[in-house]
Amino acid sequence: MTTKPSHDFEVKAHARADATNDVTHLFDDFMHAFDEFKSTNDARLTAIESKKDDILLDQKLERLNAAMDSQNANIEHMLAKQMRPNLGADHGLVAGGNEYKDAFSAYVRKGEEKSLSAGSNPDGGYLVPAETDLDIGRRLAALSPIRSIASVRQVSSAVYKKPVAISGPAVGWVGETDVRPETGASTLAEIEYPTTELYAMPAATASFLDDAAVDVEQWIAEEVEVAFAEQETAAFVSGDGVKKPTGFLSANQVAESSWSWGNVGYMATGEAGALPASNPSDVLIDLVYTLKAGYRQNANWVMNRRTQAQLRKIKDADGNYLWQPSHQPGTRPSFMGFSLVEAEDMPDVAADATPIAFGDFRRGYLIVDRLGVNVIRDPYSAKPYVLFYTTKRVGGGVLDSDAIKLLKFSAS
The missing domain is CATH 1.20.58 (Methane Monooxygenase Hydroxylase; Chain G, domain 1)
Structure with a gap:
């Protein structure tokens, strides 16, 4: 080349x-x-x-x-x-089209509320049509780096409860005629994932809404998707669990040698705020192999672009660059053979920071989406603009704490 x-x-x-x-x-x-x-x-x-x-x-x-x-x-x-799909720019203009879509379009454009009772919310507002809800979710998966690699569950209740096996039942080998002693039972724990409200408030002029060529459902989806993606990604990384999801960096962190269930293990670089000056790749290799083989098969690196810029300079013992670009547009770069996910909400390299995560996030982190996106039309608060208070309920937290490992830039 x-x-x-x-x-x-x-x-x-x-x-x-x-x-x-x-x-x-x-x-x-x-x-x-x-x-x-x-x-x-x-x-x-x-x-x-x-x-x-x-x-x-x-x-x-x-x-x-x-x-x-x-x-x-x-x-x-x-x-x-x-990849932004066409939700059908003329569906609101076609007679005999989907009744709820037409009614929702009328509500957004003019505030008319007839025929919307099936989608009404006791707290005010109306659910967006199913296609718009699906489009928002699909776009969030493309825009939100953590959502794209984590497990996602849809629920209809405010709290999702998941039983998790901390340890399996006791097993052993026996001969054909040996007595089978009773085995111990598995240890279960129940993890709760409450869903909390995430909102965006796009604004439009009355003349914009009066334009018959405007697909109002697609417009709402496009307006809220970036705002939702930015807010939820920050929460999935470092949210404190107060009126927001709990981020994987907010879990209790312990040295990998002292790891126990419920804690996220970390390895120290050996130097505060830096990788080792000599053979910096060694500590990264060690981090990879703190992860069990079953998790490594689907593991990803997670870091921000400033940390990634530092890792681009590192070579292996044979002089090969450990960071490699993707082979085609739309795919992720790799580091040491594992996919690298760029999340700007990860911390920068600093003393005692954990700017690099490595793990199987599909098994390690769970995102909970409550079904439905709700819209309240407000033509009064910001005249001459019409505000659309758009909300969805999202929860999240660590699912399997053994599936995610961190690199801590500290002396020990």
Whole structure:
């Protein structure tokens, strides 16, 4: 692959998205930027070995890191727009169409409430049509990094209770004629996941709502999806459980050598606020193998982009980069062969912080969605705008604490 001059990437990273909607071209630029990144980092490492640190190489590397992050964000934004389904822009205009959809459209546009009793809420407001609810959920899975890798359950009650086996029944080997002693029973625990209210309040003008070409259900879905995704992702990572889900970083953390059920284990880097200066990949390999084999099969790394930028520079003993880009647009990069999920709400690298998580989040973290998205139309509070107080109920918490491990940047 031919290497382009580095200044091309530093300029084009922010301009290409405005110039074209061609995701393939963006991805091609990203791959060229990664080649330039590797060449620059190799030169930086050579300079360090020669004890001739070059600050210009460090600055160039940071610019390339920023360019790659920008290109990746542009690719994800375009792919998200492309996957946005058409909910049927003319369904509200067709006579004899779905009765509830038509009635909901009339409620959103004009405040008319007839024929909506089946979807009414005693607290006020109305449930969005099922297709819109499904679309919001599908888009949240694409936009929310933790939701995309965790287990998700839909419930109809305010609290979801799940029994969990802490230990299985006692078993053993016996001969054909041996006495079968009674085995001990398995130990069960019940974990509760209360659902709490998440809201967004998009606004529209009356003239916008009067436009017959506007698909109001799709408009609401598009307006609330990003707000919902940002808020719930922050809660899934570090929520304290008070009027929000409990994040996996908020679980009680203990050194892996002292791990017990209900705690999330961590490994220390051995240095406060940093990876070891010598062979930094060793501690990451150790973290991978703190996870049992059954969990490693579906494991993901979770970190923010600033931490990822540091890991891009690390090589193995054979000189191969441990971070590798995705092979096609829309797929995740990998680190040490495992998928890497970028979650901006993960903490930055700092003393005693846990900026890197590794685990099988499908088994380790549970998200609970209460069925239905509720909309209250408010034409009075912000005249001349009409506000749409849109709510959904979400819960979440650690399901299997042995399925998630953390890397703590501390001396011990």
